[in-house]
Amino acid sequence: MPADPFQWLTDARRLREKAGLVRALRPRTGQERELDLAGNDYLGLSRHPEVTRAAAEAAHRWGAGATGSRLVTGSTALHAELEAELADFCGFEAALVLSSGYCANLAATTALGSRDALLVSDAANHASLIDGCRLARARTAVVPHADAEAAARALHGHHGPALLLTESVFSVDGDAAPLPELSAVVRRHGAGLLIDEAHSLGVVGDGGRGAAHAAGLAGSDDTVLTLTLSKALGSQGGAVLGPRHVIDHLVNEARTLIFDTGLAPAATGAALAALRVLRREPERAARVTAATRLLHDRLTAAGLDAAPPAAAVLSVRAPSPEAAVRWAADCRDRGLRAACFRPPSVPDGISRLRLTLRADLDDEELAEAVRVVTGTAPRPA
Incomplete structure (x- = not known):
């Protein structure tokens, strides 16, 4: 049998696994009940x-x-x-x-x-x-x-x-x-x-x-x-x-x-x-920016390191890539979907939870987001 020309892929995967950088597809079923702060449907129009x-x-x-x-x-x-x-x-x-x-x-x-x-x-x-x-x-x-x-x-x-x-x-x-x-x-x-x-x-x-x-x-x-x-x-x-x-x-x-x-x-x-x-309905733009600022203020008041947002993207720093991955997983286990950004996707080397807000979020959903994100946040060593 000739040598497998793609053997090097197995070696590359081992390196990714060792570094904790393996990515995987997570297909949605359409029946999710999670609060979605990972997608980019900023104005809530994808299902309008x-x-x-x-x-x-x-x-x-x-x-x-x-x-x-x-x-x-x-x-x-x-x-x-x-x-x-x-x-x-x-x-x-x-x-x-x-x-x-x-x-x-x-x-x-x-x-x-x-x-x-x-x-x-x-x-x-x-x-x-x-x-x-x-x-x-x-x-x-x-x-x-x-x-x-x-x-x-x-x-x-x-x-x-x-x-x-x-x-x-x-x-x-x-x-x-x-x-x-x-x-x-x-x-x-x-x-x-x-x-x-x-x-x-x-x-x-x-x-x-x-x-x-x-x-x-x-x-x-x-x-x-x-x-x-x-x-x-x-x-x-x-x-x-x-x-x-x-x-x-x-x-x-x-x-x-x-x-x-x-x-x-x-x-x-x-x-x-x-x-x-x-x-x-131009007020949709104002609603999403207001929701983002509100979430930022509440997370920073809770002691988290959240960058001041200019639009609907809110970045919250994590102490390490491993902590960011675990944080996102813990949020998902509690019904909130958040994105996890870590090296090499972020060239500055700073891992973070990335939250994206929507114009159709209500006060109860924003309060739940605060509870989950703060309740699962990595604790200082």
């Missing part, structure tokens, strides 16, 4: 009757799948309608819908990162932005987290296209980027600004229009947004927003648009319906 009905109607009209890439058969009138309404809502000239937020970040970063360009990336950026930088042909400079002066130093002296990449609300700690300062930096150096709004769309700013809109950057010639349809809008997919000529460039150059099947009609219809609910 208008949203689910729109998904079903789109599937009946257009079929289960998009049937091809956006440039072949994968663009429907529904996609165009969603793009127009996203651009209008966020205050940008044009939008382009892709099959995921991950693909949106890859599309924008690789298509705008030409061979002679410089990409300046925040050290805490999401994996999709990091991977976009790796796949782009441009030189990449990674700068300290949320440090506008460090970004300015990286751009200084560069001649040619340049792009500064940041999340508006960072996915791990839930803190905000200094968007006005970063915008001033790129304008001083003639660079572009790419803002990932995944965790701020639907939560931050006037009616949930996002952090870029709140910072006065909507519609700016030097600003491009990426966002996801799978968080506040409760569906699936992603989009890139910006000046019309930038979007036209992506249609011609972005490989995750050109060579990927278009977003399924059901997800497209659901996202469009969710966006219309948000426009009609």
